[in-house]
Every structure is written in C-alpha cells, then in structure tokens.
Amino acid sequence: MNIGQTAEASGVTAKMIRYYESIGLISAASRTGSGYRQYSAKDVQTLRFIKRSRDLGFSIERIKTLLSLWQDRGRQSAVVKQLAQGYIAELEDDIRKLQSIRDQLRHVANNCHGDDRPDCPILDDLACRHVSA
Numbered sequence: 001m002n003i004g005q006t007a008e009a010s011g012v013t014a015k016m017i018r019y020y021e022s023i024g025l026i027s028a029a030s031r032t033g034s035g036y037r038q039y040s041a042k043d044v045q046t047l048r049f050i051k052r053s054r055d056l057g058f059s060i061e062r063i064k065t066l067l068s069l070w071q072d073r074g075r076q077s078a079v080v081k082q083l084a085q086g087y088i089a090e091l092e093d094d095i096r097k098l099q100s101i102r103d104q105l106r107h108v109a110n111n112c113h114g115d116d117r118p119d120c121p122i123l124d125d126l127a128c129r130h131v132s133a
Helices: 003-010 015-022 043-056 059-073 075-108 122-127
Strands: none
Touching: 003 043, 003 122, 015 043, 043 059, 059 075, 075 122
16 A cells, blocks of 8 residues: 555655654655555554544654553453553543642632723733742
8 A cells, every 4th residue: 555545554654654653753765666655454553543542642752562461462462551550640630630730720710700800810920920939
C-alpha cells in the first residue's frame, strides 16, 4: 500500500505517518523503484495501535514502551497493567487539579455582576492572589 492508502486504512494522516517514521515509532517503509513508500498490513495494524494509544492520551514515549511490550510475546501482562494504572493515577491527579481550577473560577465568576460597572471580582482575584512559598 502507498502512504495514502495506508493513511486511509489506519486513520492516521500521511503527515503523521512520516513523522512517526522520522522519530522511529514505526520502521522505515520500504520504497518502490521510484522512491514511493510502501506499507504492509502489519504497518497498518501498528499505526492503528499508535492511533488508539494517542486517542487515549498516551505520550510518544509511553507509546514506544507499549509498542515494545505489544511486540514482545514473552512479556507479562502485569507490566502493561502497571503502566496503564500509573497513567490512570496521573490522569486522576490532573482531573482533581482541573476540577479545583474550575471551582475557583466558578466562584469568582459567580461573584462578578457582569454589568456595566468597571469593578470586577474576577480581575481583583487574579491581581490579589498570593503564591505560598
């Protein structure tokens, strides 16, 4: 398959396929006599794996690890589960932080009259917050 067909089959753009190849996430494609990239069904499967991993928010570095685990038929699933659980813990921490930010912003927004007056509790809060050391 050429890069366009591979992009369509995998759901990964041609630009991203070339990028993944340049950073070593996927193997360099074989080339035709005229220099066009050629991909196999295995390459499409790998690209789908990468796309699904990216859709779940895994970083490129984590995807490299996941790919090596996926390709290692002798690996233990406990290793993969541990990696996923570590990422889940990070996501939960990020969610808590975002919820706290949302709650703080909601509080100051609720205290703003949103009228024609120049005084604004939102701006006052931003100007007066002290960073603890």
